[in-house]
Amino acid sequence: MNPSLKLFTVLFISLELTFTSKLWANIIIIIGCLILLIHAGFRWQQFCWLVLVPLFPAIAIFITIVLFSPSHSLFYGLVLFSRLYMYVSLGTVFTFTTNPLALARSLEQNCHLPSKYAYGVLAALNLMTKMKQAVITIRAAGQMRGVVLHWWSPTLYFKAILVALQWSDQLAQAMESHGFVEGQARTSTINIPLTVYDWLITITLIVVIQIIIIALP
Amino acid sequence: MEKILFDDLSFVFDKQLILRHVNATFKAGEIHLLTGISGSGKSTLLKLIAGLLPKYGGEITTGTVSVSTAGQIGMLFQDPAMQFALDTPRHELEFTLENCQVPTAKINSRVISALRFGKVEALANQSISTLSGGQQQRVALSVVMAMRPSILLLDEPFANVDEENRQLLLAQLLKINHDYRTTIIITDHDFHGYQRLNPFVWQLRDGKLIKLLNNQKHGLLQDDRQYIKASLPPVKASPIISAANLSIKRGNKTLLTPATFSLIKNKTTLLTGPNGIGKSTLLKAIAKLVKYQGTITFDSQNIQKISPGKYYQRLGLIFQHANDQFLNVTVGEELNLSLKNGQNSYFTSQQVQRSLSELGLAGREEQVIYSLSGGQKKKLQILLMLMMGQEVLLFDEPFTGLDKESLKKVLNLITASREKYPQTLLIVSHQLNGLDGFIDYHLEFNHQQLKYCGGNS
Amino acid sequence: MAKHQLHLRDIILLALIGIIFGIIYFAAGFIYNGLTILLTPIGYGPMANDLTMGIWCMAGPLAGFLLRMPGAAFLGEFFGAVVEMLLGDQWGAVNLISGAVQGIGAELGFTFTLYKIYNWLTLLISSLTLTIVTFGWDWFRNGYSHFSGQMLIIMLIARFISIFVFSGIIVRLIVNMLQRAHLIKR
Ligand SMILES: Nc1ncnc2c1ncn2[C@@H]1O[C@H](COP(=O)(O)OP(=O)(O)OP(=O)(O)O)[C@@H](O)[C@H]1O
Ligand SMILES: Nc1ncnc2c1ncn2[C@@H]1O[C@H](COP(=O)(O)OP(=O)(O)OP(=O)(O)O)[C@@H](O)[C@H]1O
Numbered sequence: 001m002n003p004s005l006k007l008f009t010v011l012f013i014s015l016e017l018t019f020t021s022k023l024w025a026n027i028i029i030i031i032g033c034l035i036l037l038i039h040a041g042f043r044w045q046q047f048c049w050l051v052l053v054p055l056f057p058a059i060a061i062f063i064t065i066v067l068f069s070p071s072h073s074l075f076y077g078l079v080l081f082s083r084l085y086m087y088v089s090l091g092t093v094f095t096f097t098t099n100p101l102a103l104a105r106s107l108e109q110n111c112h113l114p115s116k117y118a119y120g121v122l123a124a125l126n127l128m129t130k131m132k133q134a135v136i137t138i139r140a141a142g143q144m145r146g147v148v149l150h151w152w153s154p155t156l157y158f159k160a161i162l163v164a165l166q167w168s169d170q171l172a173q174a175m176e177s178h179g180f181v182e183g184q185a186r187t188s189t190i191n192i193p194l195t196v197y198d199w200l201i202t203i204t205l206i207v208v209i210q211i212i213i214i215a216l217p
Numbered sequence: 218m219e220k221i222l223f224d225d226l227s228f229v230f231d232k233q234l235i236l237r238h239v240n241a242t243f244k245a246g247e248i249h250l251l252t253g254i255s256g257s258g259k260s261t262l263l264k265l266i267a268g269l270l271p272k273y274g275g276e277i278t279t280g281t282v283s284v285s286t287a288g289q290i291g292m293l294f295q296d297p298a299m300q301f302a303l304d305t306p307r308h309e310l311e312f313t314l315e316n317c318q319v320p321t322a323k324i325n326s327r328v329i330s331a332l333r334f335g336k337v338e339a340l341a342n343q344s345i346s347t348l349s350g351g352q353q354q355r356v357a358l359s360v361v362m363a364m365r366p367s368i369l370l371l372d373e374p375f376a377n378v379d380e381e382n383r384q385l386l387l388a389q390l391l392k393i394n395h396d397y398r399t400t401i402i403i404t405d406h407d408f409h410g411y412q413r414l415n416p417f418v419w420q421l422r423d424g425k426l427i428k429l430l431n432n433q434k435h436g437l438l439q440d441d442r443q444y445i446k447a448s449l450p451p452v453k454a455s456p457i458i459s460a461a462n463l464s465i466k467r468g469n470k471t472l473l474t475p476a477t478f479s480l481i482k483n484k485t486t487l488l489t490g491p492n493g494i495g496k497s498t499l500l501k502a503i504a505k506l507v508k509y510q511g512t513i514t515f516d517s518q519n520i521q522k523i524s525p526g527k528y529y530q531r532l533g534l535i536f537q538h539a540n541d542q543f544l545n546v547t548v549g550e551e552l553n554l555s556l557k558n559g560q561n562s563y564f565t566s567q568q569v570q571r572s573l574s575e576l577g578l579a580g581r582e583e584q585v586i587y588s589l590s591g592g593q594k595k596k597l598q599i600l601l602m603l604m605m606g607q608e609v610l611l612f613d614e615p616f617t618g619l620d621k622e623s624l625k626k627v628l629n630l631i632t633a634s635r636e637k638y639p640q641t642l643l644i645v646s647h648q649l650n651g652l653d654g655f656i657d658y659h660l661e662f663n664h665q666q667l668k669y670c671g672g673n674s
Numbered sequence: 675m676a677k678h679q680l681h682l683r684d685i686i687l688l689a690l691i692g693i694i695f696g697i698i699y700f701a702a703g704f705i706y707n708g709l710t711i712l713l714t715p716i717g718y719g720p721m722a723n724d725l726t727m728g729i730w731c732m733a734g735p736l737a738g739f740l741l742r743m744p745g746a747a748f749l750g751e752f753f754g755a756v757v758e759m760l761l762g763d764q765w766g767a768v769n770l771i772s773g774a775v776q777g778i779g780a781e782l783g784f785t786f787t788l789y790k791i792y793n794w795l796t797l798l799i800s801s802l803t804l805t806i807v808t809f810g811w812d813w814f815r816n817g818y819s820h821f822s823g824q825m826l827i828i829m830l831i832a833r834f835i836s837i838f839v840f841s842g843i844i845v846r847l848i849v850n851m852l853q854r855a856h857l858i859k860r
């Protein structure tokens with residue numbers, strides 16, 4: 001499915017279910033997402049993580065609503081509990097099945113997002129591994145100079161922001177020297193199609209969810 | 218006619234005059250070699266041509282620079298790591314070709330020929346952040362070549378590249394200059410191999426740009442390469458670091474198969490080997506920064522049993538990227554930190570001042586480190602780590618980007634410091650010029666093995 | 675460069691700030707869970723969200739101070755969410771909405787000072803707008819309408835204090851350090 005349209009669908013559904021309190025819609029979406037994930041080759045460790053991530057906030061909200069709120073409503077407790085899982089499963093389906101470069105290309109080609117945003121963010125993202133290495137290196141470099149940097153040391157973050165300022169400058173220059181010009185037309189290596197089929201899936205999904213929302217509590 | 222024209226150009230950084238009234242013409246289709254001591258403004262000049270300055274800093278105070286060309290300007294930066302926006306060489310090439318508005322149908326074949334140019338076909342889909350310094354530099358070169366630029370600006374393109382690849386790439390440059398009449402402007406400190414490009418040679422000194430005459434030029438470009446004479450370490454020599462059955466793997470690639478070797482106490486050992494063989498990784502393993510199999514001992518103690526805090530008081534690493542070494546903002550703050558925590562008795566405050574002026578860094582206490590030139594950073598980095606005075610210092614390509622003079626001064630500094638305060642040094646370097654007499658032993662890293670070479674290698 | 679719109683360099687910087695804070699946000703997740711476990715037995719479980727809210731909102735005001743132009747605060751916060759999503763974070767796509775909401779909250783503080791004043795007043799106002807806007811969003815998302823009035827007021831106050839401490843005071847300290855290093859001009 002087209003990455004931009006997929007993103008739009010995920011956001012639309014999440015937003016709609018935030019403003020409607022429907023239990024079944026949440027549950028059906030979670031199940032749907034799990035099926036999609038299994039289909040996409042999700043591993044069981046990843047499932048455990050998926051269950052664990054929203055567990056504490058979900059339980060906290062559930063207990064607070066059921067035991068401590070004026071209404072003591074079990075139903076709303078369940079709605080909010082399942083809502084967090086709905087958010088996370090939708091989010092996982094999106095990130096697990098979409099690669100950042102494809103999304104950037106799609107946003108550029110299909111949504112006409114200015115390429116400076118698409119590639120600026122992508123470039124920063126690709127510095128992530130370097131960022132991790134940099135933190136390890138900064139700490140070692142510190143110890144070699146007799147300075148111990150803990151994860152809460154302001155110096156560590158100050159240096160990180162310093163590095164970010166530095167890198168953004170160098171990277172922007174590097175991209176320009178690789179022919180990138182803000183606002184100038186670019187060609188594409190791969191055309192990301194936006195087909196009738198994509199639209200059809202999106203519309204069907206949204207219609208089905210409307211029906212579920214209206215029909216079930 | 219296409220050309221690059223500097224007309225009475227002066228350029229300042231933070232009120233500091235870098236270029237003064239420069240007049241020069243670079244004609245289309247010519248090869249130019251730009252020389253000058255570190256900090257003289259070579260990178261600045263290239264960035265002015267590329268149009269990155271004054272857009273990204275500094276100010277033109279007099280005159281103009283005009284670049285008349287219909288084609289692309291490709292620029293290779295001094296720091297190999299920081300010139301990629303995407304994750305793999307292939308994606309970076311595609312991104313670049315898209316920028317140059319190459320039609321979709323042609324992109325793939327241009328990607329392939331560019332990869333071939335830099336001899337990096339095998340690395341096309343490997344994550345750039347895992348490539349070695351030399352590999353990154355070759356990928357960067359492929360990318361600028363893919364642009365088919367009419368002007369090619371190369372800022373120390375071979376600093377991290379091994380000898381074999383250096384010769385190959387030089388030959389390639391000559392070929393594209395011949396085939397496409399590409400204007401090429403290169404900066405470098407090591408001139409061997411340039412003779413056959415027959416370049417125009419320019420020298421930047423005190424902000425002035427001077428074109429060298431033919432006889433001066435030939436003197437400069439003469440191949441005065443030296444060979445390292447090292448001997449085998451004596452059997453009884455006392456080791457400080459020993460590795461037993463050491464093997465190292467990265468990703469799916471084996472870098473070192475079980476190897477046993479030791480470093481001799483208070484001696485200088487040189488480590489050489491081709492790009493991507495695993496030299497930097499080996500240093501990181503010794504510094505406990507990457508995983509390995511087997512044991513490494515420091516002073517007969519397994520390094521895994523020593524806490525990092527203690528270990529790094531006894532062993533220091535001079536990183537390949539100078540920026541990694543710095544913790545503060547200004548040169549002065551860095552010096553103070555090393556003075557405060559340093560153990561090296563040679564470096565009293567007066568000696569530090571002397572060394573600073575020796576290295577051409579005096580009076581820069583207030584300068585933000587990150588605005589120093591490539592060579593200045595290297596010199597500062599080495600000074601700071603010498604001051605710390607660990608028993609063992611591992612150097613990862615400490616001499617890249619240093620001009621001959623600076624190199625000599627750095628070596629003198631190290632020698633002087635060691636006379637008073639002995640240290641064990643392990644040095645990785647592609648550039649061997651000027652190192653003769655400085656090196657005691659020579660370790661060669663090749664075919665996943667390490668071995669000492671002796672006699673006359 | 676004309677400073678009326680964001681250029682490539684600014685966008686990369688904003689995204690990098692997003693990454694740095696993304697890492698901090700990730701670490702804050704543990705604090706959040708710890709607080710949740712502590713507070714749930716006394717019926718204030720969701721207040722962990724309010725208490726840590728300030729941490730989740732740091733990127734916006736910091737970006738606003740660093741770049742000093744319209745849109746910076748919003749994008750700093752929003753890009754943080756984008757980066758988290760692209761990194762494969764589980765909350766990912768949905769975080770985009772929270773990111774946008776927090777971004778609007780942070781941006782409003784700078785809008786009300788007309789992008790001219792950059793001092794404590796700005797941080798105070800931006801803390802206020804952040805508190806109100808994010809509280810409004812959680813009203814729907816976490817079902818605050820079901821909570822008692824007293825609890826809501828306590829939570830609102832907790833949220834303001836958290837935002838003021840993290841996105842106000844701490845951001846100010848970081849900005850001061852950067853200014854001393856001449857890394858922020860003016
Ligand atoms: N952004 C900057 N701000 C302030 N000063 C700078 C900046 N960039 C460079 N400089 C200064 O300008 C001078 C010239 O630097 P440049 O990088 O051009 O030198 P270089 O000749 O390339 O040296 P090297 O051989 O060491 O790379 C140096 O003294 C450096 O400290
Ligand atoms: N995840 C990975 N997958 C495959 N190969 C990897 C991975 N990580 C590192 N490598 C390879 O390991 C080697 C590490 O090289 P290292 O940086 O130690 O080389 P080097 O000898 O210092 O080279 P140079 O002279 O270019 O600096 C490289 O060949 C790199 O491609």
Ligand SMILES: [Mg+2]
Nearest residue numbers: 259260295591
């Ligand atoms: Mg330079």
Ligand SMILES: [Mg+2]
Nearest residue numbers: 349350496497
């Ligand atoms: Mg290396």
